[in-house]
Amino acid sequence: MSPEVFAALIADAALSPNVHNIQPTIWRQIDATTVAAAQASRRTLPVGDPTGRDVEASHGAAVEGFILAASLRGMEMRVTAPEGSEIARLIVTGEVDPDPLASFLTARRTYRGRFLPDRAVPILDALAQTAPDLTILRERPDIDQVAHLNDQASLKSFRDARFRAELLAWMRLSRRHPSWAVDGLNARAMEMSGLEAAGAGVVLKPGMFEFLDRLGLAGALTGEAAVVQSSAAIALLRRPIGETPFETGRRWHRVWLEMTRLGLSAAPMTVLADDRAAAEALAARFGQPPGTKLVTAFRLGLVPESALPPPARRPVSDLIF
Known part of the structure; x- marks a missing residue:
């Protein structure tokens, strides 16, 4: 070498x-x-x-x-x-x-925007056959439930001021940011317009978020339900309880590449695995194979290739x- x-x-x-x-x-x-x-x-x-x-x-x-x-x-x-x-x-x-x-x-690529309306049924059938550790949810009520749980769990995280500060430190909300094309989450990758990005910088600041939360507006500003509901499917990735995170990461990557190979775009919603209430609700509704745990949930769909961010x-x- x-x-x-x-x-x-x-x-x-x-x-x-x-x-x-x-x-x-x-x-x-x-x-x-x-x-x-x-x-x-x-x-x-x-x-x-x-x-x-x-x-x-x-x-x-x-x-x-x-x-x-x-x-x-x-x-x-x-x-x-x-x-x-x-x-x-x-x-x-x-x-x-x-x-x-x-x-x-x-x-x-990670795609965080809305998907095309195509339900991609043959592709999803192929994915189910090649990735047995995925539970693929295609029915609209199931996808709606995941969207609701994702928003609930995300709002809990955003209510932690330390979490917001850490997240903001890795967000690149302006093209003028020196790390826009280097690392972190830039506004293009998060499918934010310039106005939305500027607004996010204000909303997530200490004091402002708490004020909006007291008014009952924070959930609407941080929620992703509409985007999640545009998915052709949700894929729950479950792995053995005793598996190390390192080995889980190797499998996570390969599953995502399999989705890419089939022409699907995806974005992970790991908060659904991190939040105990959300993970338990998913297990109660969709079952949980013995000896496994939820690692993440992917929202899946089709997008034009030109829509994928660099x-x-x-x-x-x-x-x-």
């Missing part, structure tokens, strides 16, 4: 999904066949992700992305035990054909330690 190939693999792996687009994974080439992944300094979410579960899942997704990218170059890679402060080590073990999902690494990503030089 030459330094040039190593850099190309990082560039592809950096496109992996990660919480709030904080891009917590950095890389080091140990030798021609060995790579180490580690945690980037100050790229955590101590309020929104106090246990580090979502960041660890993001590392798993990035490592899976690196392995997939390596397969495109004919390299088979295996994850091995980390050393010191590393998250994982990856070792080239031989040659391999490209993974069928690898070519979709650069096409996957990814905001840090340069490769910032991702090498």
Whole structure:
């Protein structure tokens, strides 16, 4: 693995999904066949992700992305035990054909806007067959219920001033923000107009949010029900209770790439798994396979390719330690 190939693999792996687009994974080439992944300094979410579960899942997704990218170059890679402060080590073990999902690494995007009205029935049938750990909800009352639970759980989070401050720190509400195209959640990725972005910056500030909440307006301003209700389906991803967040992240990435391969766009609603009341309500209504837990829920649908936002990503030089 030459330094040039190593850099190309990082560039592809950096496109992996990660919480709030904080891009917590950095890389080091140990030798021609060995790579180490580690945690980037100050790229955590101590309020929104106090246990580090979502960041660890993001590392798993990035490592899976690196392995997939390596397969495109004919390299088979295996994850091995980390050393010191590393998250994982990856070792080239031989040659391999490209993974069928690898070519979709650069096409996957998070889409937070409204979907086209097409119900995408054949595509959803194919997804159900290829991803048995997904429960796919297609009926309108079921999607409406998920939309309601998502808004309820989100409002609980927004009522924590520390959570709002942390979120605002990763939001890029103006194109003039120096990190607009680098990391975090920019207004384009959040499907916000300039006016909506400016309004969000005001609404989420301390004092203003509490004032609007007392008036009963905060839920309407933070809710996503209309967007969720435009979905062709909701997919609940459930994984074994004992699975590590790192391994869950690897699977999360592959499931999302499978959606991309089939032509679907998606956005995760992880708050539904984080909020106990929401997770219990989903389990009560739709069942829960024994020994599993809800990891996230995806809203799914079709969008024109031109509607997918360009990814905001840090340069490769910032991702090498």
